[in-house]
Amino acid sequence: MDPRPPHTGAPTKAPGEVPAELPAVVPAVVTVLVTHDPGVWFEETLQSLADQTYPDLSLLVIDTGSEVDPTDRIKAIVATAHVHRLDHDPGYGAAANLVTELVEGAAFYAFCHDDIALPPDGIRSLVEEAFRSNAGIIGPKLVDWHDPRRLLQVGVGVDKTGVLAPVTERDELDQEQHDAVRDVFVVPGACSVVRADLFDALGGFDDGIDFLGDDLDLCWRAHLLGARVMIAPTARVRHLEALGERRPIDDRRRLLARHRLRTTLVAYGPFHRARVLPQAALFAFIEVVYAILSGHPDQARDIASAWPWNIRRMGQIRRRRKALGSVRRVRDKEIRALQGRGSARLNSFLRGQFGDREDRVTTFARSSRDIAGAMRDGSRQLTGTFAIVLAVLLVVSSRGLVFGGIPAIGEFARFPNDPQSLTQAWWSGWRRAGLGAEGAQPTGYGLLGVLGYLSFGAMGLLRSVLVIGAIPVGALGAWQLARPIGSARSSVAAFAVYLALPVPYNALARGSWSGLLLYAASPWILLAMGRATGIAPFGPALAADGERAAGSPRRRAAPLLFGFGLLIAVVAAFVPFVIVIVAALAVATSLGSLFCFRVAGVFRLLAITLGACLVAIALHLPWSLDLLRDASPWDSIAGIGPTTGGPLGLGRILRFESGPWGAPPLGWAFLLAGALPVVIGRSWRLEWAVRAWFIVLAGWAVLWAGQEGHLPVGLPAAEVILAPVAAALALAAALGLAAFETDLRAYRFGWRQLLSVAAALGVILGALPLGSGILDGRWQMPEDDFATALDGLVDTRGRAGFRVLWVGDPEVLPASGWRYDDDIAYATTDRGVPTVLDRFAGGPPGATPLLADALRLAQGRRTNRLGHLLAPMGVRYLVVPSRLSPTSTNAEDQRQVPASLSDTLAQQLDMQELPVRDGLLVYRNTAWVSGRAVLPDREGDRTSFTDAVSDDLSAGRPAVTIDDGAAGAKGTVDGRGDLLVAATGDANWALRIDGVPMGRSETYGWANQFAATRTGPARLTYDTPVARRLAAGGQAVLWLVVIVVWVRSRRRQVERRIAPARGAA
Template structure:
C-alpha cells in the first residue's frame, strides 16, 4: 500500500525522484486542530511524495482525530490514550505500518532511469537488472501536528540522503510558524548544563547564513528523517522521555553507535512549538497536565546523565545541580516562581530515581565512537555563559533605527562634483551630524555634563581623601564600613550600642562592587552626582514629554540646580544621592499614583501596578537613609494624592492607593530599623542628613522661591527666574491639567518643607523636590507652546513667551558656565584623612590603645571628641549624636578647660587619654590653661593646632588593686587575648569602655564575674592566679537575627521592584508594534530633504509601475491554484508565481490572517486554561471559517478575482479505504501513462494564501506627525 499525493510540482510520470528511497510518514497529533490543516496540506503536496502515511492521535479533545480521518482515511489513523508520549506513539505507528515491498511499490523493480534534464522518468534506452535502483532504503519521516513542511522539504532531505549514503538521520531547517523568516533550529545540541543549544541568536532571521549540510549532534523530531533499520536498532525514542529532549537523546545514542546525523538546510519546515510555548497542555508526563518547563528540565537531566561517559559523569552531575540552583534563584529574582519550582522538581524527579538512570546507562552501553570524536558537536566551553551575557547586554542596548542608520558614518557621501540637483542635497547633508544629535541627545548630554563636571571638579580629582564640610573621611576598605554597620558595639569615645546609620550599608554595598574602594564610591556619589542626576532626569522624563530637546533642557537645568552644586561643594552626601535618585522616584511615584491612567481606564477597572510602588519604596528607603526628610515629604504627597482622587469622585481608587501608600511608607521604616525608630521618637532628626551638622547662612525667602537653599556654590538663584516663570506659564495650558497640577502640588510641598528646613538645617533636599517639580511643569507647558501661541493673534503673549523662553533656556547654560569657571570645591577638598599627628595615630595602634581628646569650640561653648586611631570617620557623627550622655567625661573636660589646678592626668588616664589636641581655631585660653595644668606636658604646635601629652601611664585595659599602681594589659580595639601574671587577691580588670551586658572575659577558660567600676567603666573580678586572659564582646542574637531578616526583606523588595522575566510563550510572534502598524502607511517628514527623497521615491515607483502591468493599473495576473494532472505544464513551474495581493483586514470581515498569532483567549492568552480549552476558542472542525470561504466583495477589495475552485467551502483531504494496489483510474485515463497511483486522490481544493506584510518584518511604528517629532527628533 503506497501513497502518492498530487502535488503542484509533481513529476509527469508516476515515479518519484530518488526512487530507491521508500518513505513512511508518521504524523502524531494531540489537540492540534489549530495547526493540523496546514500540516496535512504540507504533507500531501510534497514535490516528492511519501509512499505511506500513518497517523496517531493521542486522545485529542478537539477535532484532530476527525481531521486526520477525513484527510488520510480511518484505516490510517491510530487512536491512542491521551497520556501517550510522542515516542510511544511513533513506536506504535511504526509497528503498525508494514515495510513496503515491490508488491506495494511496483516501480522499485521498474526498468528505466530518471532524466534530470526533463525531471521525468525515461523508459527508453535502458537495459537494467530487476532492481535498477539498488536495494530500497526505508525511511521514517516523523512529523508533528504543528509543523508544516515546505513542498520541497522531503525532496531536499532525500537529496542529502542520496549524496551521503552513510547518513542515518537527517533533519530540516526549522522556521517559525508565525514569523516565516525567523530561524528556530538548524540542528541542535545540548550543553553540559542541560541547556538546549541551537547556536542561534534570539529571533535570528534566515538569510542563508546556516545553509550548509553538516554533521550535528541532533536534529529536531519535527521533520526528522530516520532510517527504519536505525530506528529499530536503537529501539526508537526512550520511553522515559515522553515529549521533550527525546530527539537529542535518540540522536546522541545514534552518534555513539557510529551513525551519522546531518542537517539539510534546504529542507524547510515551519514549526509552531505548541507544547513548549504552552499553546496546548502537556498531558503525557504525569497524571495531569504539567508545565512544559518541568518536562524539559527533567528530560535535560535524564539525557545528560544517561548518555555522558563515566569519567565526566560526576562533573556533569555537579554542574547540573549547581546550575539548577542558580537558575532557581534567577527565576525567583525574575518573579517567575513557577519555573523555579519546575527547575527543582524536574531535577529531583530524575535524581530520586537512580534505578532508571542506571538501567538507561546499561542499555546504552559503552558505545563504539569515542567521546573525543563527538566533542566538536557540543557547544564550546563558556558558550552558554557568553550567550546569556550577550542576551542581557542586548536587552539594555538599543539598536539604531532605520532612519538613523541611513544617515550613518557614510550616509552623506556623494559623488565628486555635484551638479545642480545634488548641490542642495549636499548642503543639507552637512547638517546631518547636528540632526543626529538633536534626534538622540542622551549620549551627548551625558558626555557634556561629564566634561563640565570634570572641569569644575578639577581640584577634587587628585590624591587624598574627600572630606570637609559635612563629609568625614571614609575608611579605606568596604569591610570597615560593613563592620561598623553590622556591629552592635561601636568603639567611639567610651563605646556604645547605639544603632549605626543605615547609609553606611549602602556605601559598603557600592564599595564592595567597586572593588572594595570607599574613596571611589564617594567620588561617584559626590563628584559624579551632577552628570548622573542629569542623566537620570533625562531618562526619567521620557513619559512626561515627547520632545527630546525639552527633556535635555530640563535635565541640564536640574543637574545645575543650586542645591545640586551646593551639595557637592559642601560635601553633603545625602543631598547628592537624592539628586541622583529623585527623578527616578518622581517617575515611579507618578506610575504608582496612577497619573497615567485616564478616567475611562479607571472606570474599566484598571489600577496602578505594584512594581512601580515597590520600586519607589526601594528608592525611598535609600534616600531616607541619607536624607530622612524625604519620608515626610512622601507622606504628605501621598495624602495629597488620596485627597485629589477623593475630590474627583474616584473612590474606587482609594483602597488600592491606600494599600500601595501603606507599603510605600512602611517599607523604609522596616528596612531601616532600629535606626528608623529614632526618627519616629525624635521627629526633629528627620531634618538632618548624612554627615556632620554643617551650618550655613540661612537662605532668604526670595532665595528659596528662586530655588537657592544658600551655602557654598548654592547661590545664583536669580538665574533661574526663567524656570519659575515657565512653570507659572504652564498653568495657562488648557490640556494635560493632571500632570501640571501634580507637578505644582509637589512643588508647593517641597517649598513648604524647604521653609521648615531653612530654620533648622540646610534646605537643599526639599529645594531639590521643589526645583524638579517646577522643571516638570515648565517642560509640560513648553511642549507644543509654539503651535498654541502661533494659533492666537499677535499680542502680548508672543513677546512675553519669547522672553520667558529665552530666560529659561539661558539659565542652565549660565549656571553651568559659572560653576565650571569658579570650580566645584568649597569646604569639600582632598586632604590627608588623619586628623591627629602621624606619630599619635601610630601609637594608637599599639597594645595600649591610647586615645586623643580633641578640643574645639568657643569661649562660651566647648566641644570635644574622644578619638581613637587617626581620627573620626564617616558615620561617627551620627553615632556620637545617638550615644547616651557621658556626664563623667563632661565633668573631666569642664575641669580641664576651666583650669582647676588639680592634677588631671590620672583622671584622663582613666579614659585611656594620652594626648590632648586643641584644633586650629580653638580659643587661645585653652593653650594657657593646659600649659599650667599639672600632669600635662606640651608636645608640639603646628598648623595652628596644639598638642599635650598626659604624663601618667595610659592603657585601655589595666589591672587595679588597692594600694598599687595600675598595670597595663595589652589589648586590641575591642578584644584582648593575652597572658596576665599572678597577683594579690581582690584585684580587678578594668576597661576604659562603658559597661554593657555583652562584655565577657575568661581566665584559662573560666568565666570572670563582670562588675561596673567608677560608675561607668566595664570591669571583671580577677583571681590571684595568672593565665591566659580572653576579653570580648558578644553580639546579641537578636541583633544578628535582625540583620538576617533585614537582608531577606531587602532582597524581597528588590525582587518585587525588578521587572518580571518575560515569558517566552510567544517569542516567535511578530512584534506587536509592527503588527499593529503594518497596515498603516508611515508619513514622511516635512523637511526639505524629506520632500526631495519622497519625490525620488515617487519617480522610482512610477518607473517600476511602467515596467509592471500590475502596478500600472492593468489587470494582474491570476494567482494559479493547484494544477491538475492533465495540465500540459504540470510540474514545470512552482505552484505560486506572480505578485500576491496584500492582506486587507477590511476586505475580510472574518478578520482572518494566516500568519497572525494565536488568539488571546482566556487569562493565559493562548486559547486554553488549565487542561482544557475555553469554550469558543476554536471553531468546530479546527479551522477558521474565514479560511474556507472568501467574504463578499473580496475580489474587488484585493484586485484579484478568486482562482477557480476557491469559492467553495474547505474540503478536507480524503483517502477512502482502498485495498492495496487498487487503481482509481481506468487504464490509460489517469494521465500517468497508464501507471497510475497506488492510492487515488480526488481533486483537492486548497485555501488561498494571502500575503501578510508582517511576515518579512513589521512596518515602523506609526505616528500621526510622521517619522519625526515637532522638534525634529525621531520617535523611538
C-alpha cells in the same frame, strides 16, 4: 550506528550505481505534523498532504494543547490520519519525539509545521533524493506562502558558534539560481525528511529546546554521526511562518541565543569547547555592548541571559554530551570544515543585515516623512550611547579611589581589621562613644559584622564596595524605577540622568556616606511607593485602555510592606533620618496626587508607608527606642548639623551643587529634562510627573530653609536631602522620554518639539563637567586624612589608653558627636584614629556632656586649667579641624575656627599646642593620665568633675592596658590605690585582680573607681545585663522572621501571578 538506508527488499545496487526511481517496494514514510491552535490556512496544509503522490505515506498529527480540538478539521480532509492530542504544549521537539512511541516500521519521518503547503510530489522528491544521495536528513526549498516567487530559505549554513548563515537573501526572487542539490549544515525545521534509524540513533530532538534551534541541534548531531544533510530544491514548499505568533513563548531572539549556545555546549568535544566558547563569549560581549550603544537594552539582556540559562542546566548538557559521545563518528575538526569561516553575525552586520532589513527600511521611510518620528528613532541611540559613556566615565574617574584607597574623611571612617570587633560591639551593652554609656548598640554594627564575615574578613575591600558601590546601585535603581513605564529608552534615560546628576560625586568629595547611601536607596524607595499606590504605570489602576501599563500587576500589600520595611531598615541602620525622608516623600506624593484630583492610591500609599516605617523601627529595637529617649531625639536621628544656616544659596541647591560639582551655567541644564513631561505629557505620564515635581520642590524648599537658618533644627548633609530629589528628577526625565515617544505625536510640529530636543541636549551638557573627573580619578576627594596628618605627632604606639577630643564644625569632624552650640560640635575617638565604631553617637550620652561643660568653663574664663578637667576623662589630645582634610583645597571644605575657641585654648596653662599642617589645631594635655590608671594619692573625696582642677594626675600608672572585647581590658596592675576607669559610672563594671573582685565606687562625680588592694594580673569587664542580651537576641530573631515572611509572601505572590498564565497555556 550505520547511517546507511535500511534494507527494503529491493535488489542491491553496485556502489557506483544510482537508482533512477524508487524501488518497487517503497519505504514507509510517516508525516509528523505538529500543530497548535492552527489558523484558517490549516485546511490548505492538510489538503497538500492528502494530495501527495507517494504510495506508502501515513499522517500522524500531534496536537500540543490547542484550545479547540482540531480532530474534526483533520478527519474531514485526511480521514486516515492518526491524531494524538496532548493536554499541554511541551515544545515542538518534544512533541515530535512522540513518533518513536506511536509509530513502528517507518523508514523515514517527514517532520512538518502546520503552516506549510507541499506540492503533490513533495515527499516523493525528497525521498527519492535521499536514496539517490544517501542523505540522512533532507529538506525542500522554502518559499513565501503568498508569493511563491520569493525565497525564504534554501538550506542554512552556520559559523563555529552556531550562528545561522542563510544561503539566500530573504525575499530573493526565485530564478532557479539555487536549484542544485547540495549539502548544507542545517535543514530548516519547517519541513524535513529524516531517516528513522538515524533519528533513533540521535535520540530524536533535544527535549530541552522547546522552540527555535531544534533544527540546528538535530542536524549538527547528524553530522557527528557521519550522515549527510542536504537540500533538494526541486521540492518547493510554501511556508507561512505563523507558528511563532500562536505560541505563548518568550522572545524569539532570546530563545535562539539560549538554544544556539546549548547546542555548541553539547556538540563540541573538550578541545573545541575550550577554543570556541571564549570566542562565542567575546562575540556575545561585543553584541551586548553594541546593542546598548544603539539603544536596544532588551536585545542586550536577551543575548547575555543565554549564558546563565545554560549554566543552570549544565547537568542536562553533560548527560546529552555523554550520550552523543557514545555514538559520534566524526571529529570536530571535520565538522569545522563544514561550517563557515569567521563570525556569521559580524558578517551579516557588515552586509547591513544586523536587523531585519524590511523593518529598517519601513522605519526609515516612515521617519523620513515625520520629523518627530526621526527624532524619536534617533533618541534611542543617543540615550544608549550617553548611558554607556557615563558608566565608563564613572569607572575611569573612580580609578584613584579603587586603587589608591578611600581616605577616612567625614563619614568615611575606617573599618576595624576584623568583623569580630563589630559583632562584639553590637552584642555588648556598653556604648563607647564619648565617655561611654549603658545602652543598646546601633544595628549597623551587626550588619557590618555579618557583611564582614561574608567578605571573608576583607574589611578594607568591604569599605570600598560600600562607598563606591553605592553609585551603581543607585543607577540600577533608577533603571528599575523607570521599567514600569514600559519603554526601554525611558529606563536608559532615568539611568543616564541619575548618573549625570552631581549628587554622588559631591558626596564623595565631601565625605558624606549618608548621602551616598540615600543616593543608592532613593530610586528603590520611590519604586516601592509607586507600587504601593497601584496606579499606572506601577499598577493597573487608572490605566487607559491600550496603555502599556494596563498589564502591570497589582502588588499584594504584605510582600510590599515587608520588603519596603526591610529596605528602610537597612538604610536606617546607618542613616536613621531616612525614616523622616520616607514619610516626607509619601506626603509629597500624596499632595501631588490631590493636585491632579486623583484620590486613588493615596490611602494605600500612606498606609503601606506607615506600616513599612513601623516595621523598620521595630527591626531596630531597642536601639531606636534609645534614640527617641535621647535628650535631643532630632539630633540623634538627623545629626548635629548647624542651625544658623549654611553656604548653599538657592541657585546652588537647584543645581545640586552641594560640593565642587554642578557649577553654572551647565548645572542648570538638568531642569529642562525634568520639566519636559509637564509640558508635553498626558495621562499617567503627566500625573506622575506632577508627583515627582512635588517631591523635587519639597526637597529644595526644605534644604533652602535649612541653609537660610529658617528651621529650628539642623539638617543632615545636603546630599541626604538632594538624593531623593535627584531620583524624582530622574523619574520625571524618564516620563519625559515616554511622553516624547507617545504624546508628542498628538501635537503639531512647533515649540514642544524644540523643547524636547533642548531637554535631551541639556542632560548631555549638564554631564559635561563630570568629564574633568578623569583628570584626578578621585572626584576631587582629598588624598589623605587626619590619620596621616597626625601620624608621628599623636603617640599611638604606647599601650596606655587615651582619648582624642575633636571640636569644630560638624561637617569636618571625622566622627559623630554632640552639639556644643549652634555651629560647633564635639566628638571623641579612642587612641586617635576614628573608625566606624565612632560613627554613631546618638542615644543616652552618660557623662559625655561634661566634656562640653569643661570647654564652657574654659571659654567663660572660669579656669585656665582645662587639661586638668579633661585628665580624668583620658583626653590626651584636643584637635580643632578647620578642613575636611589637611590637604583639601575645596572652598566648601573650609570652616573657620571661632576666634573665641582658639583664644581660649591658647590661654590654657596645661594645653601645649603642637606644630602641624594648616587646617588643624592640635593641643597636647600635659596633665593627662591614662584612661585606666592607678592614681597618685589624693586627700578627700572627689564628687564633682571640677575637683580635678586641683589634682595632678599625670603621675598615674597605666593599668590593664590591653583592650579585650568591645568594652573590657586585661593586663596587670602594678600598684595599690585608687584605679580610675575613665568611663561613665555603672554598677556593671567589674575589676578582678588575681581573680579577686575589687570594690567599685565613683570619683569626680561620674567616673568608675576601683580600690586596688593588691597587684598582679587583672581583668576589667563590663557585665552586660541579661535584659540587654535578650533584647539583642530578640532583634536578630525579628530580622530573620521578617525576612522569611517577606520571601514567602513574595513567593506566593509570584505563584499567584503565574497560575493564571499556566491555566491559559
